[in-house]
Amino acid sequence: MAGEMDTVDSSIKTSPKRSQEDVNTVLKYAKLETSDVRPCVQTIFFSENLENDTVKLLELDATVLDALQAGDRVTLRGDKDDHAVLCTKNQTFDMKDAELSNSMLLLRHLDYGPDLPDSGPQEMRKREVFSVVHEYYELRPVKPKLRVLRQMLNENQYSGRECEEDDQHTGKKYTMSDFLNVVQASEEEIVAGLKRLKALEIEGKWRVLDFDFMSTVMSNIVHLAEERDWISTGVALHECLEVLQDLFLREVIIHVLKYYSIQTSDTNEDSDVYLFDEDKVCQFYAEVCLRNSGKFNLSEFLQVWDESVPMGMKTSLTQIQGMALVDRDSNPETISFFPADNLPEDVSGRFDYLFDTRKKWTLDEISPYVSDLTTPKMDVGALLTKYSRASVQNGIKVFSSRRTIS
Amino acid sequence: MVQIAVKIPNAEGTCKEWAMIELQGELETRHPVPLSGKLIGDLHFTHSDVPVLIIGHHILYGKVLQLEKPFAVLTKDFKHDEPMEQDHQQNATHRQTEYHVNAIIKKKILFKTRPKPIIANVPKKL
Known part of the structure; x- marks a missing residue:
């Protein structure tokens, strides 16, 4: 292989102490004058205890370095196939093993040119290589794999409190820390994924609503809204809760209403009036029509759909x-x-x-x-x-x- | 899933900076003997800060490079906490493992040129 080098011929015992004289002799053979180089030489030795296998190098992205230095949570997550990702609190990185034919010698102490005096008496500093490595981990930002999140949520969809004990609802329910243990994504990405999947927390577990159940909740809200003439002015949350809370959990009503309402920047947590998002509401009624019907004659669908949406x-x-x-x-x-x-x-x-x-x-x-x-x-x-x-x-x-x- | 925390131990935002010398190829001795404790060579800097490494019969001229992406030097560490879940022994053992960032490497001295031979005969004394 090109570039292979000999250390000092091993048949000659290398004395652990190296003298200035040794250094100068070698310099002379190299046809260099002591005045050509700075007076301080660093003699490089292998450590007595080389740690070649215990040390791993990880190439850091600026954001990962910042996270580490800020003391933020940084985690390696391996899956069964031994594929690992690294997660900061809001990003996911694929970890790839990069191999080099070059040797990387690691040292705990080393001085560079500008650190060394330009003139003065000759001086020797002993430096130790504690590890020689040929590979490192590279990080590549990736989109989180959230499919498994959906699968987990679908194991036990929520269909109302009266159904919680029946045979269809024996599947596992998950908490945030369960997701963190299984899903190869960062915490913030999981939170965003839960939001996209329209999940909500019920009694400490993250659930998605069964579509038929959600339609029942939504229909009740829309009927009430039509009755009280809220379609154009917005749903009054507290009144809505008062009427419907005997039928459904309050958090479920709030979740459904919020999802189908316009999220304005001044909608704060305590806001009491929610204005329906027309597109989302129409989408909902289209899904009610289409979900269980396979192919639908287009013109018939358009008519049925138009009749089903609120006035x-x-x-x-x-x-x-x-x-x-x-x-x-x-x-x-x-x-x-x-x-x-x-x-x-x-x-x-x-x-x-x-x-x-x-x-x-x-x-x-x-x-x-x-x-x-x-x-x-x-x-x-x-x-x-x-x-x-x-x-x-x-x-x-x-x-x-x-x-x-x- | 195995979850392993990566952290700078007693992180106060600061981390030691270590160094790297990168050489082309492998370091070998003429005879297969352990490298531990052996001399690698002498590292000089010229007055214009060019690193010069003399290894055995070879001289190499290199370059100090600022790494665009720094390296973290990781070692595995075992936390000695009580296992949280006694019933998930497997899980509990994994949880104790951590990677510690012992230091950050921000620059390296790269010797990428083919080494030049310098001495025909090694003096016995060396």
Whole structure:
């Protein structure tokens, strides 16, 4: 191998003490004058106790270094397959083993040129290499893998307090620390994931609401709102709770109402009036129609959907992008339930799945199904360029699989 | 899942800074003997701060590099807490393991050039 070097010929006993004279002799053989170098030489020895196997090097990202120095929680999380991630409180990094053919010699003390006197009497400083390593861990920021979070939450969905003891609700319920033990993601990312999955904490356990149960709660809220004429002015929370708290847990009512309301910057915790978010409410009614019906005749669906939403609200197909797919090629045109959540998390798996579902997609159609895969460096357009093939069909740009059809 | 904390022990924001010398290839002796305690070489700095390393019969000129991403020097450590969950022995043992950041390495001296031979005959005295 290039660059292999001999230490001092081992047949000659290296004296543990090295004299200035030895150093000067070697300098002379190297055709260097003592005046060519600073008067202080550092003699480098291997330690008597080399710690080659106990020391690991971890290449640090600036954010990880800051977190460590601030004393923030930094954790390595390994899974069964021995794949480890490193998490700060708000970021997740993949850990990759990097190997070098170079030798990295580690020293506890070493002086650099500017630390050493420029002139003066010759001096020797003994330095010890305590470890020689050839590998280190690299960190690469990654999107957290939250799929397992959804699976855990789905083990025991909440269907109301009267159902808690029945046979369908014997699945495990989880706390935050359970998630931290299982999910390879940082705490803040888990909290954000729980929010996205519409989970709430009931009696110390994180739960998602069973859809049918949630529809019952939502229908009750909407009926009350229609009765009290709150649709345009907003739901008065305390009045709403007073009426419905005998039927449902207060935290469940608040959770559902908040989810379907407009989150304004001045909505504080104590706010009493919640104004419905029209798009979300219409989305909810579309899901009620589509969820259990497979394919639906599009024009029939549009009519049923429009009739089901509260008075004064307007439905539009843009509201349900990322939830349902319209098939314009079939006769009659149809719509089917196709939620963006629960799709494969890895990018190529996602695209395979999408192109298996439908051969050609327009930009508007596919965007909601891939937008969660974007990174600051790669937007939807860049993702499509990399993972799909663009073509023009009837004057409209469509995207299809890059794979050749066999 | 195994969860291992990584921390700077008694972190008050400051961490020792250690050093690294990176050499091309491997350090070997002519005969397979343990390296422990052996001399590697003499490290000089010229007046213009160029590091010069003389190893055995070779001379190397290097460079001091500021690392864009510093290294943390980790060692495994065992916390001597009482296991929290007696019934999950496996789990409890894992929980005790920690990685300690003993120091940060922010710069290295890199010797990437092929070493130049300097002496034809090693004087017996050395």
